[in-house]
Amino acid sequence: MNEEDKRLKKVCIICAKGNLEDVYAALVMANGAVMEGIEAKLFFTFFGLEAITKSHMEHLHTAVVGNPAMRLPGNIPFPSLMGIVPGMEAMASSMMRKKMEELDIPHVGEFMEMIEAGGGEIFACKLAVDMFGLKKEDLSEHVKDIITIAEFYELAGGDHSQIIFV
Amino acid sequence: MATKMYAGKPVEVNDEGFFLDKEAWTKDMAPEIAKEVGIDALGDKHYDVIEYIRKRVAAGEQLSMRGMGKSGVVDLKEFYQLFPGKPLKYATRISGVPKPTSCV
Numbered sequence: 365m366n367e368e369d370k371r372l373k374k375v376c377i378i379c380a381k382g383n384l385e386d387v388y389a390a391l392v393m394a395n396g397a398v399m400e401g402i403e404a405k406l407f408f409t410f411f412g413l414e415a416i417t418k419s420h421m422e423h424l425h426t427a428v429v430g431n432p433a434m435r436l437p438g439n440i441p442f443p444s445l446m447g448i449v450p451g452m453e454a455m456a457s458s459m460m461r462k463k464m465e466e467l468d469i470p471h472v473g474e475f476m477e478m479i480e481a482g483g484g485e486i487f488a489c490k491l492a493v494d495m496f497g498l499k500k501e502d503l504s505e506h507v508k509d510i511i512t513i514a515e516f517y518e519l520a521g522g523d524h525s526q527i528i529f530v
Numbered sequence: 531m532a533t534k535m536y537a538g539k540p541v542e543v544n545d546e547g548f549f550l551d552k553e554a555w556t557k558d559m560a561p562e563i564a565k566e567v568g569i570d571a572l573g574d575k576h577y578d579v580i581e582y583i584r585k586r587v588a589a590g591e592q593l594s595m596r597g598m599g600k601s602g603v604v605d606l607k608e609f610y611q612l613f614p615g616k617p618l619k620y621a622t623r624i625s626g627v628p629k630p631t632s633c634v
Contacts, residue, residue: 401615470596481606
């Protein structure tokens, strides 16, 4: 059995959430794929549309309420109830974005440029776009098309192809 | 680990073909390594990238895809065209430096 034959050739990543960490998980996986010569399709649906909506994409938040893994700097546990303090979520989110910048992690639009440079493609879910009352012009220029789930499955076909749901 | 012959000299490389000692690399080895990753000929632009990579690594810096895009030497589209498939991996391998560990 040839090792080469088992390698991934395509990943189709569905991002259905709009918080910072899930969007970045999808972006890191898509960019990581094209860097390795693996074809990547990124499909944003439901709250994931936040990541491709022009007005919101650079202001993604992370949840501070109901997030048991949330910690303060210095590894101090963050009581969930503290999250209801006004401004807490914005502060935690901006701290996370700052830390990411330090680690050379690009912001959302730049990440999408990097994915496109490697031949990756970004799509929006038609059903969710209609549901949220969005139009093509509300979406980032990195969005190649608004497609149905049937069209998504067509893109996802082929050997050595995986679908990843975030 | 293996020993390869590049430009008539034996060189120690790891399982993925990356040089164990970046000082063992010379410019005339680059075209031979390039052939192994499917690049038939290296042009000036390739050598600009190689020179940039070796400089950054010599300065102890981490290489990343994002960093390459901001290098001023190539933009990312060009980088993908110059080293098709796995640009960062192939370019560093041809440059005789260790494999980058960045995820971006």
